[in-house]
Amino acid sequence: MTHSNLSLFSQLGLSSPIINAVTELGYTAPTPIQEKAIPVILQGKNLLAAAQTGTGKTASFILPILEQLSGSETRRKKRVRALILTPTRELAIQVEENIALYSKHLPLTSLAMYGGSRIDHQKQRLIEGVDVLVATPGRLLDMMSQRAVHFDELEMLVLDEADRMLDMGFIEDINKIMERLPAERQNLLFSATLSQQVRFLAKTAIDKPVEISVTADNTVEPQIEQWLTTVDKDKKSALLSHMITENQWQQALIFIETKHGAAKLVTQLEKRGIKAESFHSGRSQAVREQLLADFKSGAIQFIVATGIAARGIDIDELSRVVNYDLPFPADDYVHRIGRTGRAGAKGEAISFVSKDDFKNLCAIESRIGHLIERREIEGFAPRKPVPVSILNYVPKNKRESGTDKNRISQNHKTPKTDNKPHKGSKKPSSRSSQRNDYKPASVNKKPAQREAGRQPDNNNPWGNLKPKK
Numbered sequence: 001m002t003h004s005n006l007s008l009f010s011q012l013g014l015s016s017p018i019i020n021a022v023t024e025l026g027y028t029a030p031t032p033i034q035e036k037a038i039p040v041i042l043q044g045k046n047l048l049a050a051a052q053t054g055t056g057k058t059a060s061f062i063l064p065i066l067e068q069l070s071g072s073e074t075r076r077k078k079r080v081r082a083l084i085l086t087p088t089r090e091l092a093i094q095v096e097e098n099i100a101l102y103s104k105h106l107p108l109t110s111l112a113m114y115g116g117s118r119i120d121h122q123k124q125r126l127i128e129g130v131d132v133l134v135a136t137p138g139r140l141l142d143m144m145s146q147r148a149v150h151f152d153e154l155e156m157l158v159l160d161e162a163d164r165m166l167d168m169g170f171i172e173d174i175n176k177i178m179e180r181l182p183a184e185r186q187n188l189l190f191s192a193t194l195s196q197q198v199r200f201l202a203k204t205a206i207d208k209p210v211e212i213s214v215t216a217d218n219t220v221e222p223q224i225e226q227w228l229t230t231v232d233k234d235k236k237s238a239l240l241s242h243m244i245t246e247n248q249w250q251q252a253l254i255f256i257e258t259k260h261g262a263a264k265l266v267t268q269l270e271k272r273g274i275k276a277e278s279f280h281s282g283r284s285q286a287v288r289e290q291l292l293a294d295f296k297s298g299a300i301q302f303i304v305a306t307g308i309a310a311r312g313i314d315i316d317e318l319s320r321v322v323n324y325d326l327p328f329p330a331d332d333y334v335h336r337i338g339r340t341g342r343a344g345a346k347g348e349a350i351s352f353v354s355k356d357d358f359k360n361l362c363a364i365e366s367r368i369g370h371l372i373e374r375r376e377i378e379g380f381a382p383r384k385p386v387p388v389s390i391l392n393y394v395p396k397n398k399r400e401s402g403t404d405k406n407r408i409s410q411n412h413k414t415p416k417t418d419n420k421p422h423k424g425s426k427k428p429s430s431r432s433s434q435r436n437d438y439k440p441a442s443v444n445k446k447p448a449q450r451e452a453g454r455q456p457d458n459n460n461p462w463g464n465l466k467p468k469k
Contacts, residue, residue: 012038017105031056036212038064048202050213052192053338080133084158087165089114096134115139123148137173156186163191224341227373228351230386237268239380254304257325262304279305323351326360330367362389
């Protein structure tokens, strides 16, 4: 690192021990999110930041936290000075590993706490006291219920990947945790997207945050080449095998919706001579960590992962992701393809689209603001073509969001439609109709939480969280 680059980091307000640590890691200059976020955090202000994975987001909050805490150590038992909440154990481990690297020249301690590992070891570390605790919401609540941790000395709270935590139904857990934190603290919220739900969480949980963004709200990393191919659902596994062998792929992360589907696809690939591994929450933590290490080293070429399990996968040189199934909600598409094309590198995101994926495709292309390029693979054209998407598509449950039908303006008259089925088609059952509405799942069953896109009203959809006065 040159002297000028060192001065760039020092100009952000970071001290020599931290600058020396990032120097040894090969950092050359702050990224845009780091340039914007670090000074704000060092000023003690609350922050709402939009930054996708691969932008240097994690360092943008870890570095100033370490700077803030470096003046003294935590010596009291069961105390924590900074709390970072993450949606997955993989991400918690990754964040804590980065803390250890950045704080190597500082007398600070950190701990990653997550489910699926020995609770007694984590409890003992907490009893000793730590400066920075990185935790998943569920395991943290377990520790809090056992009185193994106290937050009366907490100075800073970070909600990392807040959009994903909301998608995964952690809002009630976050609610319970925040109710037990001291009111006088600094709050930092980082999210890949600033959806309506994320903004409402910020409004209720963070007092007057500074808002920064390194990308436009609806853009996707421009270094990622996105394209799709249409195919019948029962031909997807054969198509994937064909593309792997025909193009001699060296590595790919393949997204699928269910654990059962992941296991089935791995079996189908192996029957065609392609070695792959499934990666999902049904596998033990130790197995998943080993799979991830082998994937990073290249010992494993192909991983078939469910979206939630793959959230914490962080591989700088992953050149390709495949959406075997299209995700819903559409923001998950942005998260998925963000696994490739990182730190300015080029990546490829390929989606397999059957007629069953059409509504999800409409939602995704509306979300990113353009149609995804279509390419036909010879021998795999679907029996019936998949229509071109409708941009600005809104799922039915979003169009009808609100307390009830009476909320629709009396001056607005819904045009009559022809509800007769097309010739040769069957009238859909009420069950299939509901399924096609794609109402997002929710941990609790409150209507306000089920209706994505609903405008906040006096009924707080996030439970008991109240705006700070």
